[in-house]
Amino acid sequence: MAFEIIETCVNCYACEPLCPNQAIYQASPHFLIDPDKCTECIGDYMDAQCSSICPIEGAILDELGREVNPPGSLTGISPALLAKYQAAVEATYQTALAAKSA
Amino acid sequence: MELPVLNSSPAANSVSNADGGCDSHSCGSTGDQLGHLPEHIRAKVHNHPCYSEQAHHYFARMHVAVAPACNIQCHYCNRKYDCSNESRPGVVSEVLTPVQAVKKVMAVAANIPQMTVLGIAGPGDPLANPERTFETFRELSEKAPDIKLCVSTNGLALPESVEELSKHNIDHVTITINCVDPDVGAKIYPWIFWNNKRIMGREGAEILIAQQQKGLEMLTARGILVKVNSVMIPGVNDEHLAEVSRVVKSKGAFLHNVMPLIAEPEHGTFYGLMGQSGPTHDELQKLQDACSGDMNMMRHCRQCRADAVGLLGEDRGQEFTMDKIEDMEIDYPAAMVKRAEVHAEIARELEIKEKASAAKAELAKAGLVAIQGLKKDVLKARPVLMAVATKGGGVINEHFGHASEFLIYEAHDGDVRFIGHRKTTPYCEGGDTCGDGESALDVTIRELSGCEVVLCSKVGYEPWGPLEAAGIQPNGEHAMEAIEDAVLAVYEEMRVAGKLEAKPVLQQKAA
Ligand code: SF4
Ligand code: SF4
Ligand code: SF4
Numbered sequence: 001m002a003f004e005i006i007e008t009c010v011n012c013y014a015c016e017p018l019c020p021n022q023a024i025y026q027a028s029p030h031f032l033i034d035p036d037k038c039t040e041c042i043g044d045y046m047d048a049q050c051s052s053i054c055p056i057e058g059a060i061l062d063e064l065g066r067e068v069n070p071p072g073s074l075t076g077i078s079p080a081l082l083a084k085y086q087a088a089v090e091a092t093y094q095t096a097l098a099a100k101s102a
Numbered sequence: 103m104e105l106p107v108l109n110s111s112p113a114a115n116s117v118s119n120a121d122g123g124c125d126s127h128s129c130g131s132t133g134d135q136l137g138h139l140p141e142h143i144r145a146k147v148h149n150h151p152c153y154s155e156q157a158h159h160y161f162a163r164m165h166v167a168v169a170p171a172c173n174i175q176c177h178y179c180n181r182k183y184d185c186s187n188e189s190r191p192g193v194v195s196e197v198l199t200p201v202q203a204v205k206k207v208m209a210v211a212a213n214i215p216q217m218t219v220l221g222i223a224g225p226g227d228p229l230a231n232p233e234r235t236f237e238t239f240r241e242l243s244e245k246a247p248d249i250k251l252c253v254s255t256n257g258l259a260l261p262e263s264v265e266e267l268s269k270h271n272i273d274h275v276t277i278t279i280n281c282v283d284p285d286v287g288a289k290i291y292p293w294i295f296w297n298n299k300r301i302m303g304r305e306g307a308e309i310l311i312a313q314q315q316k317g318l319e320m321l322t323a324r325g326i327l328v329k330v331n332s333v334m335i336p337g338v339n340d341e342h343l344a345e346v347s348r349v350v351k352s353k354g355a356f357l358h359n360v361m362p363l364i365a366e367p368e369h370g371t372f373y374g375l376m377g378q379s380g381p382t383h384d385e386l387q388k389l390q391d392a393c394s395g396d397m398n399m400m401r402h403c404r405q406c407r408a409d410a411v412g413l414l415g416e417d418r419g420q421e422f423t424m425d426k427i428e429d430m431e432i433d434y435p436a437a438m439v440k441r442a443e444v445h446a447e448i449a450r451e452l453e454i455k456e457k458a459s460a461a462k463a464e465l466a467k468a469g470l471v472a473i474q475g476l477k478k479d480v481l482k483a484r485p486v487l488m489a490v491a492t493k494g495g496g497v498i499n500e501h502f503g504h505a506s507e508f509l510i511y512e513a514h515d516g517d518v519r520f521i522g523h524r525k526t527t528p529y530c531e532g533g534d535t536c537g538d539g540e541s542a543l544d545v546t547i548r549e550l551s552g553c554e555v556v557l558c559s560k561v562g563y564e565p566w567g568p569l570e571a572a573g574i575q576p577n578g579e580h581a582m583e584a585i586e587d588a589v590l591a592v593y594e595e596m597r598v599a600g601k602l603e604a605k606p607v608l609q610q611k612a613a
Contacts, residue, residue: 010182012226013197014171017233018298045298052300055172055181074175076292076372085367085375 001063002035003048009059015050024050161448163219163252164210166203167196168234172226173258174294174310176280177372178333178363184225185254186333186364186371197225200237202424208246209427212437215444219273221252229259236266243271248438252276254331258294258310260317267326274327277314281339282349284308289338292372315353322354329357334381334389335373336363347393358393362386383552387521455496459586483602485514487521488589489550489574491558498580498588502561504528508550511585513593518586524549547572555592557585 002023005015009030016024016031021044023037033050040063041048051060051068057075058067071079172185179186198206211217220242222228228235239251250273255263257277267275281287287307294306301309321328330350332343339346347358363380365373372378381389489508491500506528510521526546543565550556556574559581569576580588596602 011197012170012172012181013231014173014226014295017171047299049298052298053171053173053295055175074293076177077370077375081375085370089368 001040001042002038003033003040003050003063003068004035004061004065005031005033005050005059006061008056009054010056012055014053014055015060018049018053020044020049161218162214162216163221164207164217165221165223166198166206166238167225168198168200168203168238169222169228169231170197170226171230172256173230173296174227174256174306175292176256176333177290177292177378178335178365178374180370180374181226182370185223185227196424198424200234200241202427203238204241204245205432206422206424206427207242207249208432208434208437209430210422211246211249211441212432212434213421215437215441216448217249218445219250219252221254223254223276227256227259228253229255229263232259232263232266236270239270239272246434246438247271248441254278255317256310257314257317258296259313261313261320264317264320264324264326267321268324272326274329275321276329276331277318277355278331278333279311279314279318279346279350280332280335281307281342282311282315282346283342284311286339286342287311290335315349318350318353318355328355329359330355331359331361333363334360334386336379336381336385338378340381340385340389343389344393360386360390360393383524483515483593483597485512486555486593486596486602487512487553488555488557488592489524489553490585490589491556492585496586497582497584498557499559499582502556502558502565502576502578505558508553508556509585510553511589513589516590516593518589518593526550543568547574550574554596557588557592 005024007030011026011030013026013031016026019033019038020041021037021039023034023039024031025034048068051062054060054069055074057069057071057073060068062068071077071082167184172179172181175181176186207220222235222238235253239253242249242251249271251271252274253267253272254276255278257279260275260277280290284304284307287310288304291307291310293300293302294310295301296306296309318328318330330346332339332346334340334343343360350358363373363378365371365378365380367374367377488511490498490511491502491505491508492498493500505526507523507525509523512519512521526549527542546565547568550572553574555577556569557577557580559578561569561576561578566576577592580591583591593602
């Protein structure tokens with residue numbers, strides 16, 4: 001029974017001091033949770049602390065590997081909007097590439 | 103430099119500067135925001151690069167990034183980058199430990215005596231990282247007592263930090279307050295972290311607002327200076343900000359600084375992706391004018407912490423990378439003596455300038471001397487915005503092509519008023535042949551929209567045409583002159599040439 005921090009973590013330090021079990025530690029390239037220490041905050045808090053302050057959607061997974069904060073849940077930026085934006089960026093990039101090689 | 107002081111206008115004379123404690127910009131006719139402040143506050147901000155229009159040409163502040171965590175989310179912020187309340191979007195700072203930060207500050211202070219203020223502003227919220235922030239402050243108050251400390255916060259954790267803040271050598275606190283109405287707040291803050299829970303929407307905004315206001319009251323009750331920053335978000339809080347101004351003023355904030363929202367899709371922020379646009383320079387200025395009737399507005403906030411090292415954009419960051427600092431031997435007590443000398447020298451220079459402007463203002467009031475631009479028949483003339491390229495020192499001493507920012511001044515009726523800064527990418531990033539400078543020039547021209555003149559020490563042949571076509575007259579004739587004198591002189595030339603009657607139709611180049 002443990003949460004996990006994955007590579008989308010931006011190393012903001014916010015979660016580390018909140019963990020009641022000192023399960024979170026700074027590591028490279030990103031913060032990690034010691035699965036032997038994490039209790040998912042049960043018995044200490046109503047909500048798991050790390051995933052309640054983490055600003056990055058998808059950076060923390062629960063014991064079943066599900067995103068505790070799924071896309072759009074924190075920023076209000078829906079996956080569709082994000083995809084549209086990424087497509088636009090990609091298109092600009094490709095146009096720039098084409099212009100350069102022309 | 104001795105200037106004649108005429109005693110023909112005793113009223114004007116009451117703003118005496120005999121003790122050097124009164125900045126002419128504060129009490130003269132330039133409408134500086136310090137003019138209305140009580141004496142003890144004015145004394146505190148007198149040499150403050152962030153607040154004193156005069157001083158910020160001479161002194162510098164720096165920031166260190168020790169506080170990466172944040173306890174709220176703002177819709178204009180992408181947490182992959184630094185706090186957008188304090189830096190430009192898309193900036194990533196290298197996070198230092200408090201020990202490294204202290205070392206860096208002392209190295210910079212010893213080498214750049216003009217550095218008088220240290221700020222901690224993130225990359226997240228300093229008070230959401232109280233241990234790191236306060237350890238840095240504690241060490242510095244002890245080791246470098248001649249450095250003023252400041253802190254910027256979103257305000258959520260402010261009330262519980264006031265006690266600790268008042269123990270340190272804290273010069274002032276900046277709170278970013280975008281609203282006093284939770285319904286407006288719900289459109290700006292999607293969530294806050296509060297009492298071990300994430301609280302979404304309006305409920306979260308309500309708590310945040312209450313904490314900000316409480317923190318503001320607690321600080322002013324203890325005599326700690328509080329500045330309020332607001333981000334102007336058109337259609338969300340633009341109309342509401344006059345109310346914010348009124349409320350924070352009534353609670354004792356000494357300055358209110360309205361900054362424009364900066365939102366681009368590539369920043370990956372909610373506002374950026376939703377196509378929420380920032381205000382135009384014109385909208386921003388109108389709001390600042392509307393609020394200033396109500397509150398002392400700060401117009402020269404650089405909204406940046408890139409001035410961390412060095413004066414006015416002069417980037418000396420490379421001299422102070424962490425590995426270089428580790429090897430530096432710093433004799434701070436010796437540096438402090440040197441610093442005190444430099445500060446005294448600058449104070450003398452400022453005093454001379456103050457006396458000169460006061461004397462000039464008095465001559466003008468007495469109507470004895472026709473100072474450039476001060477003739478009575480100027481009254482019908484319209485205001486003109488001018489951009490100035492400067493490296494600091496209050497003079498025009500930067501090439502057009504090397505300027506990474508311009509200071510904007512408004513001349514009107516023989517009066518000069520500082521409006522703000524506008525940043526740009528230097529048209530010519532070094533070298534004399536700037537073949538690739540084209541698009542950077544477009545950006546600069548767009549940034550200078552509304553200005554009719556750009557004053558610089560030199561301007562090349564290439565940008566001349568496009569600038570003129572955009573209705574911005576390049577002018578390199580006032581190199582090394584004092585900014586305000588030059589602005590007035592140009593304004594007077596325009597008046598004589600009959601250019602001040604009607605607003606010219608600008609042929610803005612589509613950028
Ligand atoms: S879920 Fe709770 S116990 Fe587990 S790492 Fe996060 S804060 Fe620590
Ligand atoms: S709060 Fe989230 S992003 Fe920040 S360090 Fe923890 S896991 Fe990483
Ligand atoms: S307070 Fe600063 S760091 Fe926190 S979300 Fe707002 S802009 Fe970002």
